Amino acid sequence: MSDWITFALPKGRIMQDSMELFGKIGISCPEMNEKGTRKLVFENKEQKVRVMAVRATDVPTYVEYGCADIGVVGKDTLLEQGKDLYEPLDLKFGYCRLVVAEPKALQADDDPTNWSNIRVATKYPNVTERYFASKGVQVELIKLYGSIELAPLVGLSERIVDLVSTGGTLKANNMVEVETIAEITSRLIVNRASLKTKHKRISEIIDGLEPLIGDDVKISM
Ligand SMILES: Nc1ncnc2c1ncn2[C@@H]1O[C@H](COP(=O)(O)OP(=O)(O)OP(=O)(O)O)[C@@H](O)[C@H]1O
Numbered sequence: 001m002s003d004w005i006t007f008a009l010p011k012g013r014i015m016q017d018s019m020e021l022f023g024k025i026g027i028s029c030p031e032m033n034e035k036g037t038r039k040l041v042f043e044n045k046e047q048k049v050r051v052m053a054v055r056a057t058d059v060p061t062y063v064e065y066g067c068a069d070i071g072v073v074g075k076d077t078l079l080e081q082g083k084d085l086y087e088p089l090d091l092k093f094g095y096c097r098l099v100v101a102e103p104k105a106l107q108a109d110d111d112p113t114n115w116s117n118i119r120v121a122t123k124y125p126n127v128t129e130r131y132f133a134s135k136g137v138q139v140e141l142i143k144l145y146g147s148i149e150l151a152p153l154v155g156l157s158e159r160i161v162d163l164v165s166t167g168g169t170l171k172a173n174n175m176v177e178v179e180t181i182a183e184i185t186s187r188l189i190v191n192r193a194s195l196k197t198k199h200k201r202i203s204e205i206i207d208g209l210e211p212l213i214g215d216d217v218k219i220s221m
């Protein structure tokens with residue numbers, strides 16, 4: 001049985017915060033600092049640590065199948081995918097909110113309590129469907145993969161469900177938030193089998209990280 005620990009980390013905004021946090025418990029991977037590298041797997045042989053750089057939405061899949069023992073991923077992705085993963089820690093970085101938003105022009109005459117049938121564009125169809133079902137609102141979902149704020153501008157949907165951090169993207173596209181669905185932060189996730197087979201190393205990592213996680217939510221820009 002391998003005594004290496006493999007991490008799946010998202011290539012985007014969460015990567016740096018994750019490596020900074022792991023660095024505080026002595027886990028590092030200097031190979032990752034090579035400028036312009038196109039490598040996807042990095043190793044620190046002395047520490048028996050491997051880091052895979054993957055798409056944020058693919059992190060739970062690599063961890064679920066055991067290709068990675070540990071992952072870091074936004075709660076938005078976990079809510080959307082609903083995979084069977086152990087989620088021991090809220091890492092408190094990567095803060096943003098999952099919201100319902102609409103054009104400012106629509107808001108003036110709109111009352112969300114009167115919605116009965118609406119069309120929504122989103123990267124998060126499962127979360128969106130559950131949210132509106134719980135409110136008794138019928139929703140026609142349009143799945144998009146990015147630039148969600150474009151949808152109302154071109155008449156694809158009246159409303160969107162998307163992440164908001166600074167609010168800059170909504171503002172630049174003349175949109176406003178109307179409801180908050182969830183507050184989002186990054187989470188540590190662990191493969192359930194690894195938790196048993198590599199129990200000592202994984203619990204050392206979890207126990208080491210836990211006291212280092214600040215109460216202050218870090219806003220990502
Ligand atoms: N302003 C923000 N916009 C999007 N995600 C944010 C924001 N702030 C924090 N996050 C968190 O960062 C995570 C990853 O975002 P990132 O931009 O790296 O990936 P992505 O490009 O959205 O995903 P993918 O590469 O799978 O399409 C999100 O799932 C969310 O939890």
Ligand SMILES: O=P(O)(O)OC[C@H]1O[C@H](OP(=O)(O)OP(=O)(O)O)[C@H](O)[C@@H]1O
Binds near residue numbers: 145147162169
């Ligand atoms: O409130 P803000 O700070 O402006 O951030 C919110 C924006 O950031 C994310 O998009 P991302 O940059 O991931 O690009 P995407 O639209 O291609 O998903 C999100 O989907 C919003 O569009």
